[in-house]
Structures are given as C-alpha cells and as structure tokens.
Amino acid sequence: MQLQDVSKVAIIGAGQMGRGIAQVAAEAGYAVALCDVELERAQDAQQFIEQQWAKRVARGKLSAEASASNTERLSPQLVGEGTAEAQIIIEAATENVDLKLGLFAELDRTAPPEALLCSNTSSISITRLAAATTRPTRVEGVHFMNPVPIMRLVELIRGLSTSDETHELLSGFAEKLGKTVVTSLDSPGFIVNRILIPMLNEACFTLSEGVASVTDIDQAIHLGLAHPMGPLRLADLIGLDTVLAIAEV
Numbered sequence: 001m002q003l004q005d006v007s008k009v010a011i012i013g014a015g016q017m018g019r020g021i022a023q024v025a026a027e028a029g030y031a032v033a034l035c036d037v038e039l040e041r042a043q044d045a046q047q048f049i050e051q052q053w054a055k056r057v058a059r060g061k062l063s064a065e066a067s068a069s070n071t072e073r074l075s076p077q078l079v080g081e082g083t084a085e086a087q088i089i090i091e092a093a094t095e096n097v098d099l100k101l102g103l104f105a106e107l108d109r110t111a112p113p114e115a116l117l118c119s120n121t122s123s124i125s126i127t128r129l130a131a132a133t134t135r136p137t138r139v140e141g142v143h144f145m146n147p148v149p150i151m152r153l154v155e156l157i158r159g160l161s162t163s164d165e166t167h168e169l170l171s172g173f174a175e176k177l178g179k180t181v182v183t184s185l186d187s188p189g190f191i192v193n194r195i196l197i198p199m200l201n202e203a204c205f206t207l208s209e210g211v212a213s214v215t216d217i218d219q220a221i222h223l224g225l226a227h228p229m230g231p232l233r234l235a236d237l238i239g240l241d242t243v244l245a246i247a248e249v
C-alpha cells in the first residue's frame, strides 16, 4: 500500500487525543471514523471538533466551505463498526496495557488485512501490542502530542518487526497532517515521555517535600526554563491517570 492509496482513517478512542487526531486527519482530507465504546462519546467528540472549526470560521481563519467539507468527512461510530474500510487505524484509547492488547487482537480480526494498526500510546511497548496481532510488520507507534492541532511533533515508534514500508508510509501520513516526525526505538516512554515524566514526578516530590508552592513550582519552570506552562499544570492537562500509567511503565 502507498500513501496515495490511503483515503480512510479510523481513530479508536474519542478522548482528548483521539478527537485531536480525528480533527487534523479530517482537515488533511481523510474520511475519518471516530470510534468509542459508546456512540454518545464519539458524538460528543464530533461536536467538540465542529465547535473548533466554527471558532476558526468566526475568526476568519477557515472558510465556511472548508469547515463544511471537514464536517462531512468526520463520522462518529461505535468501536467495531468504524474500522471495516480503514487503511490506517490509530488507537488512542485509555493508557492501559490489557485494554490495548485486547483492542489490537480485536482490530487484527476485524480490520482489512492490509490496514496499518497504530497506537498513540505514551509508553506501552509497540512490539508487545504488535505481538497480539498476526500483522506485526504493519504495526507502529504514532505518538501525537497534546493538544494535537497545535503541537507539531509526531514520534514514530518502530516495533521489532515494523517494516520499512509501514514506517515510510506513516512518516508521509504524519507529514501530510502538518507534523514533523522523529523516530524512536521501542523503549519505555520513547523519547518525549522518557525525559518529561521524570520531570513531572520530580515536580510532585518538590511539592510534597514542601520545597515550594504549586504556583511557585509552575512559575519557576514557566519563566525560568521558558516552558509554555509549569509541570504541575502540564500534568493536569495530560491527565493524572495517564501520567501515573506512563510513570509506572
């Protein structure tokens, strides 16, 4: 399969990351099935994305026609129903290894045999997820940053068996979504979270040892290191459940 053969993408998990990935994929011209365990969650995400486009139309940053055609390309679906025709499937469900292993086994059974199965996991081994499928050469980590429409990086994580063809196709796909790609070995936390999560953890220790207040810790890193926000605020943005899951990996 070549990048030009890809027209349909499915996103599994319509939380903060899944909806961001769905938004940028629809903007890049792909038909996007945004899937969750309850249709209502996928529909909420669709509404949220449409509001983002409406705000950009109101600010004169997006034409009403482009917004309408983006909307036409996006469809909320139940997981299990939205993947039948997708060429690229990106799993962005809760950061839980057993849940993702189950999802990869199920996606392998239900998705077209040539489809690429990708995970937006922050830390879980891609080789392990690939081993739950019969197509490990077509499995790769595609790790977007939060918030997806704003952050320019995509980290690609090659599993032990990921083929060059899969890697090249997904590099091109991420670039088509306006992202810059870096490649990591399949090692815990990959590049970004291997470096970020110890810092967030250390910020929690700094607070719990009474070294400084929440405001001062965040202010110190925001102004002192020119980070866009302090580590405690960033941990809240990522979601403390997700931060803990990554730290444990």
Ligand code: NAD
Binding pocket: 012, 013, 014, 015, 016, 017, 018, 035, 036, 037, 041, 079, 092, 093, 094, 095, 096, 099, 103, 120, 121, 122, 123, 143, 144, 145, 146, 237, 238, 239, 242
């Ligand atoms: P979230 O809690 O906002 O969303 C998770 C979504 O997955 C929910 O809508 C939930 O209903 C859905 N879900 C759970 N089980 C499912 C299943 N079996 N099938 C389909 N959908 C299912 O979480 P998030 O922050 O969007 O994180 C999703 C993934 O992205 C995680 O792997 C996380 O590590 C990764 N990630 C998160 C961030 C971040 O900053 N939050 C950044 C990069 C990557």
